[in-house]
Amino acid sequence: MVPESLPFDPIARAATLWGEHVGTPTVMAAVTSIMRVQQILQSAVDAALRPHGLTFARYEALVLLYFSKRGSLPMRVMGQRLQLHPTSVTNIVDRLEADGLVKRIPHPTDRRTTLVEITEAGRERRLAATEAVTAVDFGLRGLTDRQTEALTDLLAKVRRASGDFA
Amino acid sequence: MVPESLPFDPIARAATLWGEHVGTPTVMAAVTSIMRVQQILQSAVDAALRPHGLTFARYEALVLLYFSKRGSLPMRVMGQRLQLHPTSVTNIVDRLEADGLVKRIPHPTDRRTTLVEITEAGRERRLAATEAVTAVDFGLRGLTDRQTEALTDLLAKVRRASGDFA
DNA sequence: GACCGATAGTAGGACGTCCAACTAAATTTC
DNA sequence: GAAATTTAGTTGGACGTCCTACTATCGGTC
Numbered sequence: 001m002v003p004e005s006l007p008f009d010p011i012a013r014a015a016t017l018w019g020e021h022v023g024t025p026t027v028m029a030a031v032t033s034i035m036r037v038q039q040i041l042q043s044a045v046d047a048a049l050r051p052h053g054l055t056f057a058r059y060e061a062l063v064l065l066y067f068s069k070r071g072s073l074p075m076r077v078m079g080q081r082l083q084l085h086p087t088s089v090t091n092i093v094d095r096l097e098a099d100g101l102v103k104r105i106p107h108p109t110d111r112r113t114t115l116v117e118i119t120e121a122g123r124e125r126r127l128a129a130t131e132a133v134t135a136v137d138f139g140l141r142g143l144t145d146r147q148t149e150a151l152t153d154l155l156a157k158v159r160r161a162s163g164d165f166a
Numbered sequence: 167m168v169p170e171s172l173p174f175d176p177i178a179r180a181a182t183l184w185g186e187h188v189g190t191p192t193v194m195a196a197v198t199s200i201m202r203v204q205q206i207l208q209s210a211v212d213a214a215l216r217p218h219g220l221t222f223a224r225y226e227a228l229v230l231l232y233f234s235k236r237g238s239l240p241m242r243v244m245g246q247r248l249q250l251h252p253t254s255v256t257n258i259v260d261r262l263e264a265d266g267l268v269k270r271i272p273h274p275t276d277r278r279t280t281l282v283e284i285t286e287a288g289r290e291r292r293l294a295a296t297e298a299v300t301a302v303d304f305g306l307r308g309l310t311d312r313q314t315e316a317l318t319d320l321l322a323k324v325r326r327a328s329g330d331f332a
Numbered sequence: 333g334a335c336c337g338a339t340a341g342t343a344g345g346a347c348g349t350c351c352a353a354c355t356a357a358a359t360t361t362c
Numbered sequence: 363g364a365a366a367t368t369t370a371g372t373t374g375g376a377c378g379t380c381c382t383a384c385t386a387t388c389g390g391t392c
Contacts, residue, residue, distance in 0.1 A: 033321035038204035112357045112370045142327025148196045154317045155199035161308025278340045278387045
């Protein structure tokens with residue numbers, strides 16, 4: 001989440017904080033930009049979802065379950081797909097369940113495993129929320145399709161160099 | 167913060183979650199990549215700072231104060247420079263003060279204002295922490311200098327289109 | 333000089349994320 | 363087949379972020 005108002009030039013932040021003091025200025029500018037853009041995106045999506053009583057994290061979980069074959073997944077798998085710590089999954093499922101959007105059901109054969117199943121209310125909520133998310137252009141309208149692809153490619157290089165895509 | 171292990175291909179996440187269901191696939195791939203890279207960077211910096219008893223947020227605050235002219239700033243200004251909600255500044259300063267790295271002092275003329283001043287211990291901590299942060303290459307070694315600049319430029323376009331750089 | 337809106341900061345609460353430690357169950361090892 | 367190891371999930375605590383609501387103070391207006 002980011003403050004609603006941004007009463008200054010964020011570029012000044014990078015200069016003030018990093019300048020030539022820490023690391024390569026070029027690198028730090030990129031780091032700061034990524035941090036900032038992520039904030040912007042997160043904020044935009046959360047704002048769109050708030051009227052629907054969802055956060056981005058919970059929306060992602062709902063979408064994940066919706067598009068799963070059986071409408072249910074083990075919590076462990078949810079954590080893998082959403083790149084979340086097991087405790088974060090517990091937290092999110094707790095809240096979704098409290099809202100009646102999903103429910104926990106025991107795994108038929110593995111008693112360690114808990115399946116999370118999307119409810120009918122959850123399906124309806126996802127539909128409404130998706131309309132809101134679709135209406136957000138994610139502030140990426142500043143880029144052409146080719147530039148968007150270029151951005152993704154550059155970020156993919158970073159991820160690869162960081163051992164992502166394990 | 168991000169889980170230490172990432173036992174799957176994050177690209178699959180974008181496909182699973184978004185596919186052609188929400189928005190333009192190209193755009194969503196970029197969004198997902200930004201979210202992910204931010205996670206990676208945040209995680210790398212936090213890991214480097216943990217041995218020094220700092221988080222990235224607190225480190226930023228410390229650096230900001232260190233490079234200020236008088237070694238002190240009003241909390242309001244800190245919030246502007248760091249793009250943080252006033253309550254987040256309160257939180258961070260609380261913790262830094264508890265560690266003896268900064269201290270609150272009253273503003274000489276405006277009694278509403280609280281100045282936050284870096285202590286000697288704070289200066290020493292910043293130095294040690296900066297060495298740790300400098301050693302992190304932020305996973306951007308996957309890019310050449312030119313590519314890093316290209317990345318920053320693309321992100322700047324996004325920020326501009328989103329009304330950043332107010 | 334007395335209001336009254338704007339400003340600085342804090343308190344309390346929600347949320348998402350992590351880690352460490354724990355329980356329960358399955359799997360592997362011997 | 364019993365013991366050790368691994369795996370699934372939860373609990374409790376820390377942290378950072380936000381929002382709403384509040385107090386204290388400043389400044390401008392009348």
